Amino acid sequence: MTIMLRRYSWIAVLGLLFSTAGCDSLAIRFAPEKTADPAPTSLSKQAKDLFWEALHGGHYDRLPEVRRLLTAAYLENPRNPEISLLLAHAHLWTIAERTRLADVPPGITDHAILAEKYFTEAHRLNPGDDRIPGWLGGVKLALGQIHRDERLTREGYFMLHDAIRAFPEFNDFSAGYVLSSKPRDDDKFREGLDDMWDNLDRCAGERIDRMNPDYRKYLAQETQSGPKRVCWNSRIAPHNFEGFFLNMGDMLMKNGQPAVAGRIYAIATLSKSYASWPYRSLLEARLTQAEPRARLFQAADPTPHPEIMFNSAHACTACHAQ
Template sequence: MILIASAGLTVGCNALAIGAAPDKAPSAERTPAAVQADGLFWGTLHGGQYERIPEALTALTGAYLDNPNDAVTAAHIGWMHIWRLSERARLEPARDPAITDHAVLARKYFEEAVHLNPREPRYLGFYAALLMTEGAIHRDEKLRRRGYYTMRDAIAAWPEFNYFTAGYGLSSLKHDSERFAEGLQFQWLTLDACAGERVDRVNADFSRYMRLETKDGPKRVCWNSWIAPHNFEGFFLNFGDMLVKSGQPQTAVKMYANARHAPEYDAWPYKNVLEDRIRNAAANVEAFRQEHPEIGVPTIMVRSRFACMGCHQL
């Protein structure tokens, strides 16, 4: 009894000591090193310089260690790790299993970003997606479900942004799975949220909504911006890919064509990819369903060399 009581007292003291520790608070100002690292981050991202990710991570991590209370720096580190993992097709034919560690690191840094700035729904959406990714990698169903329901909270906080975030992550799943179908539905709901009404599921011509373009408010993420210079085109490229994978190539062609409405379309680095998708939509159905496609075979956007750059490269 004495041993049990002693153990209980120890556990209680431990919990009390941990609970009494000060919470990690966000910093009010950013350091010069963080601002400088931001410049390298954006230059690397917008330049599509995948090979410079280690250099950017070194600068960002150094700035973070100097001030680990900076949510923006934490998020940027997380983003670099996401990019490294997402476009791993660039590293083929060398397939390094250790690439999956970037999911763990990305999740950790977005967890920090969410803790430091819980009012930023984009951080929450990326964090949720990474929980699901990490859960899938480690076959941890509890972690995967935690990510799924965290994503539901993120969607509620910013539908225009996080319906896409959720659906994009689910696009890698099997074409006949319940979750893939849900991811495809999330893309339709993204369009609905951006249009302010239910978009026609048969003739999804988005030209009638181009007048709604804005740089302000929550709907700004529906359009191109300095953060994602080709967000509009990339969205429709992915949406078309998901429709092809689901066995709807005719609808996919209409969806792909919406990307042409962007004023920046002619300057888009992946314009030729989309035009090829339009020509070969029917032929790509089976190719996009391959879980382990051969090198050189067309693959769905989320598994491609432009999984991130389709929206973010200048």
């Protein structure tokens, strides 16, 4: 009898534990979703203004104050999607242009973790912005490589593919840019270059000649509305056009195609705002040094490889500084 009572007691305890666990699961499952509240405040306006002032001015040195203000604005209202997005970009900019620092600390990689956090929040609060998965996928891909986490690497890679399907005019570049850092003989690097060509095709509305690209006839298509608005310069990215062709030319140079790279670089000079682009001297130097740069990329040891836009001191500002 005593043994049976003990048995039933254990059954009761186990039943209670399972029911409690079930309640926990249900409580979590049916918790209210975090929803957006974009209501501006004086602090959020100050933080946003400082972010754009720093980015458009190329003031990397102001990032600590930018991050401080944006973090304060986020904590004031963690449901503001724009603040979450800008805070993600502030952390991404910090790690992307880290070569500006005289001494790059090991903890610089923590900014990628924080960028992932706030891009995730921004996407959660504004799921209709199809640009965000492109940025988030790229950050996840980078984090997977930093931490040697193959699952996270694959998650980021396939998120980029989903992002391309949702908004190819924007996310073909997002994917191609991230993959430009791969070794030139890596299939993913070639895939990234294909993404860049696909991006050009979509912006032009037809297939661009891969050996003799001529973009002059498409300049009349410039627009500030619709999906193709991201193919051109804008208030947010005053030199988006020039930066795109600087990066693509770098990728072609790395791929051992200096002649085609030169033609792609030259397209950047067609921009109406080319004369005011802070990085035009970099592009012009690449045009005059095409053959030597291409030869350096052929070295098996990557140490002498020339700089490309990705991971440079102008990884973000080549498009955004004015």
